[in-house]
Amino acid sequence: MKPLVSLKNISFGYKREKPLLQEINLQLFPQEKIGLIGPNGAGKTTLAFLITGLIQPWQGEIEILGQVCKEEKDFQKIRSKIGFVFQNADDQLIFPTVLEDVAFGPLNQGLKPEQALEKAKKTLKQLNIERLASRNTFNLSGGEKKIVSIATVLSMEPQMLILDEPTVGLDENSRDKLIEILNNLELAYLIISHDYDFLARTTDKQLILKDKKIIYDPSVVLHKHEHAHPLGYVYHTHK
Amino acid sequence: MKNNLAIAQLDPRTVILWSLVYAFFLAAQKSFLPLLASLFIVLFYIVLTPFSCKEILKKLKPVNFFLLFFWLIIPFSLQGKALFSLGKYAYTLAGVKFCLLITLKANLLMLIFICLLLSLSPSQLASGLQSLKISEKLVYLFLLAYRYLFLLKEEKDKLLRSLKIRGFKPKTNLFTYKTYAYLLGLILLKAYERGDRVHKALVLRGFQGKFPSLYSPKFTQKDLYFSLFSGLNFLLLLYLQLT
Known part of the structure; x- marks a missing residue:
């Protein structure tokens, strides 16, 4: 099977002589669900920017959907195949209403307004948030914003998703909803997160980004752990 | 929308153009009669907006607060028949007239913009501006x-x-x-x-320097009626001004 994304010997740094990532190799196959963990400032988001061509590597080769991508032009062709969900949903939601925002991607892909509208509605239905269609993007709650921002990239029918810290600022309820949505997606995705429990429930394989390198250690077992909260002695369940 | 004549249902281009026509006309006025007549016409437009009178008055508050300073200063700085005086500074009738004119104009302009432009949603307005090149x-x-x-x-x-x-x-x-x-x-x-x-x-998300619009504005019969109504009003105002 051909990988969707394949990074070979990628090195990058924002300052000269100070590499942030060194000779990184990474592959993502169709239907594969990968988690990427790493300390703050390790370059997790930078890696995601490299995959989508928002920044160019110092060296190495990026191959996406079987095509070697070098210049902005190469990346423009494949960008709509990669859905990137930003950490801060406010950076992603631009238009006055949810429906317009979700239709923006399909319009850019060259669809006619009616088709784009149709697709946007379909996506909202898929995620079960049709009721939000005419709402203002800035009046949504944090959880709703996150799900809408996922809708804005899903409407472009990507082949894979990259989610940057999707659980930051979400409460238990919204987090569970997000897990449910991700588990129902038949897409490959890469999730950048610190939330071990979340990764354990949404991904099959977890990589660690540390000291400029990606480490894969299958012996690392993500686990749920004991935790305390008020009224803990009252009978309840955690999914 | 409250009624099917509402401004939000019109082609945004019609609304933008008419608000421009009124704005230029109002801004150029130097006498009271056309302004007062315009005030009467604007009342018709208010019916077509989604706003209540209370909301509209609230939106007018900042402008009038700003105008208050004009009322405090300008009548002292113009010459003419004094209404009263503070020390050697006279509060003149000419100044009061001038301030009244400014106040009327400013409020009318605001009302026109509230009634016409604010009734549109931001995306309607944007698509209207876009198709007006x-x-x-x-x-x-x-x-x-x-x-x-x-x-x-x-x-x-x-x-x-x-x-x-x-x-x-x-x-x-x-x-x-x-x-x-x-x-x-x-x-x-x-x-x-x-x-x-x-x-x-x-x-x-594939942005390449162009925002494609989801709604393409269409000139319909409603726009025709609205334009006829506005046109007649405008002719009336012009007639008042010229005589």
Whole structure:
């Protein structure tokens, strides 16, 4: 099977002589669900920017959907195949209403307004948030914003998703909803997160980004752990 | 919408053009009669907006607060028959007339914009401007400003709160000015960074310098009726002005 994304010997740094990532190799196959963990400032988001061509590597080769991508032009062709969900949903939601925002991607892909509208509605239905269609993007709650921002990239029918810290600022309820949505997606995705429990429930394989390198250690077992909260002695369940 | 004649259902181009026509006409007026007649006409438009009278009055408040300063100063600075005087400064009738004219004009202009432009949703307005061949860049600026002003305000509130928590009290001294300067700098910096992230997000969704519009405006029968109504009113106003 051909990988969707394949990074070979990628090195990058924002300052000269100070590499942030060194000779990184990474592959993502169709239907594969990968988690990427790493300390703050390790370059997790930078890696995601490299995959989508928002920044160019110092060296190495990026191959996406079987095509070697070098210049902005190469990346423009494949960008709509990669859905990137930003950490801060406010950076992603631009238009006055949810429906317009979700239709923006399909319009850019060259669809006619009616088709784009149709697709946007379909996506909202898929995620079960049709009721939000005419709402203002800035009046949504944090959880709703996150799900809408996922809708804005899903409407472009990507082949894979990259989610940057999707659980930051979400409460238990919204987090569970997000897990449910991700588990129902038949897409490959890469999730950048610190939330071990979340990764354990949404991904099959977890990589660690540390000291400029990606480490894969299958012996690392993500686990749920004991935790305390008020009224803990009252009978309840955690999914 | 309340009724099917509502302005929000019109072609945004019709609405934008008529608001421009009225705005230029009103701004050029020097006598009371056409202005008073316009006020009467604007009342008709109010019926077609989604706003209640209370909301409209609230929107007019800032303008009138600003105009208050004109009333306090201008009549003292014009010459003419004095109504009363403070020391050697006379509050003149000519000044009062002038202020009344300005107040009437400003309120009418605001009313026209509230009734016509504010009745449209921001995306309707943007698509209208776009199809009137207004520079694309200005249209984005409008759309993005609408979306992000709110966030800038939130950013400012957050920073101000963090100042307050640490016991900051604004005074007229260098320290206060310095603090405000840092605050402003920080807001600008954060806005720049956000702009960068927003641009990245746009590029990732296939943005190539053009905002395709979801709704293409259509000139319908409603627009024709609205234009006829507005045109007749406008002719009446012109007639009043010329005689």
